[in-house]
Amino acid sequence: MDLNKNLEKYADLIVRIGLNLHAGDNLAIRLSEHSLPLARLVAKKAYQAGVGDIQLMFNDDVITLDRFLEAPAESFETYPEYLVDFTEKLFLDNHHVLSIIAPNPDLLKPADPARIAQWQKVAGMASKRTMKYTMQNKVKWCIVAVACPAWAEAAFPGMPEEEAMQKLWENIFLATRIDQEDPIAAWEEHDSRLKAHRKFLNEARFDRVHYKGPGTDLMVGLVKNHIWEGGCGFSEAGDRFFPNIPTEEVFSMPDADRVDGTLRATMPLSVRGQLVDDFHFTFKDGAVVDYDAAVGKQILDDLLKTDEGAKHLGEIALVADNSPISNTGVLFKSTLFDENASCHFALGAAYSENLEGATERSEEENRKLGMNDSVIHVDFMVGSKDVTVTGIKADGTEVVLLQDGEWMI
Ligand code: ZN
Ligand code: ZN
Numbered sequence: 001m002d003l004n005k006n007l008e009k010y011a012d013l014i015v016r017i018g019l020n021l022h023a024g025d026n027l028a029i030r031l032s033e034h035s036l037p038l039a040r041l042v043a044k045k046a047y048q049a050g051v052g053d054i055q056l057m058f059n060d061d062v063i064t065l066d067r068f069l070e071a072p073a074e075s076f077e078t079y080p081e082y083l084v085d086f087t088e089k090l091f092l093d094n095h096h097v098l099s100i101i102a103p104n105p106d107l108l109k110p111a112d113p114a115r116i117a118q119w120q121k122v123a124g125m126a127s128k129r130t131m132k133y134t135m136q137n138k139v140k141w142c143i144v145a146v147a148c149p150a151w152a153e154a155a156f157p158g159m160p161e162e163e164a165m166q167k168l169w170e171n172i173f174l175a176t177r178i179d180q181e182d183p184i185a186a187w188e189e190h191d192s193r194l195k196a197h198r199k200f201l202n203e204a205r206f207d208r209v210h211y212k213g214p215g216t217d218l219m220v221g222l223v224k225n226h227i228w229e230g231g232c233g234f235s236e237a238g239d240r241f242f243p244n245i246p247t248e249e250v251f252s253m254p255d256a257d258r259v260d261g262t263l264r265a266t267m268p269l270s271v272r273g274q275l276v277d278d279f280h281f282t283f284k285d286g287a288v289v290d291y292d293a294a295v296g297k298q299i300l301d302d303l304l305k306t307d308e309g310a311k312h313l314g315e316i317a318l319v320a321d322n323s324p325i326s327n328t329g330v331l332f333k334s335t336l337f338d339e340n341a342s343c344h345f346a347l348g349a350a351y352s353e354n355l356e357g358a359t360e361r362s363e364e365e366n367r368k369l370g371m372n373d374s375v376i377h378v379d380f381m382v383g384s385k386d387v388t389v390t391g392i393k394a395d396g397t398e399v400v401l402l403q404d405g406e407w408m409i
Contacts, residue, residue, distance in 0.1 A: 015049055016184060017187050021051050022050050027046050027055070028055045028090050029054060039056070061107055068111035088133075124376060136353070147168040171330050174325075213386045222252060229354060251315055253355050254372075265382060266384040269335075269381070271303060271378055274296060279293035311347070341381075347376065350371045385405040389403075
């Protein structure tokens with residue numbers, strides 16, 4: 001594998017397909033030390049594509065962890081308003097946003113979970129104003145990932161660092177189709193396949209979806225006038241972009257008040273730098289009424305307590321088992337990758353693009369229609385070869401959507 005050549009192709013894919021940058025656009029890049037080589041390539045190509053201004057928003061894992069361990073307690077009680085103002089000003093000035101993550105699934109393990117939960121809540125509340133720019137696709141946004149030693153160690157425990165890094169990069173390039181001769185053509189083809197599933201689901205007008213598998217028997221109502229999305233999205237200005245690279249999901253909006261039954265997660269969940277494993281939820285009338293986890297139960301306790309919406313679902317996503325990501329057989333321990341290898345749900349905020357007319361109604365009106373609202377949006381995986389997913393129409397007609405991990409439609 002030629003890392004430099006692949007990074008060039010990766011940057012190209014991000015600029016042309018991920019964010020579809022062109023003259024008149026500006027760009028904000030969220031990055032860390034590990035993201036720099038890719039960020040530099042992206043920036044160069046972005047300027048060449050006509051981007052006028054690029055702002056860097058830098059984060060460092062070591063400093064982040066030290067803050068949670070050492071900073072005074074009161075500094076976690078308020079979020080600097082000027083940071084929210086700054087981000088909003090960037091969006092209003094036509095900055096689109098690229099997040100180049102280098103996940104460390106265990107980063108905050110030594111930190112106090114209560115402090116993490118509090119900060120999540122404070123930062124989430126303060127950022128609501130800016131979160132809507134991405135949740136409503138007002139701007140173009142894209143999340144991609146790069147390898148880093150901590151992530152490589154989590155994904156390939158026990159392997160020597162250099163070898164693990166190499167293996168992680170290879171799998172990132174497989175999952176993102178960068179390994180293919182022409183990744184851009186591969187993405188166009190992939191997009192049209194996702195669109196075909198999307199079209200079928202949108203025309204079927206299912207009332208609810210049933211999940212059946214080991215430890216899972218769950219009925220999830222869909223909001224009326226829901227929209228299945230998948231593949232590219234479109235910004236407010238009508239520009240095509242891909243919010244996630246990779247993406248394999250076709251997703252819609254569950255009715256936050258019509259979810260009943262039990263589901264068992266099929267993969268561990270890395271949330272806020274902490275791992276939860278071997279867990280299940282029981283829902284009644286849309287709310288989580290019972291749950292347990294063999295690892296990280298306290299993290300779920302805090303998560304579900306964040307606000308009322310944290311106990312309800314905001315996303316239902318269907319993913320086939322036969323995809324470049326699944327076929328790697330790697331448990332990445334990063335949501336961006338693992339959620340695209342498995343059917344999943346999210347607890348918390350729903351995406352307005354999944355409900356007709358959502359952006360024209362108030363939050364309260366949307367909530368009455370079943371659209372969940374929360375400061376969190378946390379995806380967790382429920383799919384596997386053993387889980388059958390069936391769409392059910394209002395008249396009771398049933399259509400098997402996924403069986404043995406494969407699309408049946
Ligand atoms: Zn999703
Ligand atoms: Zn999600």
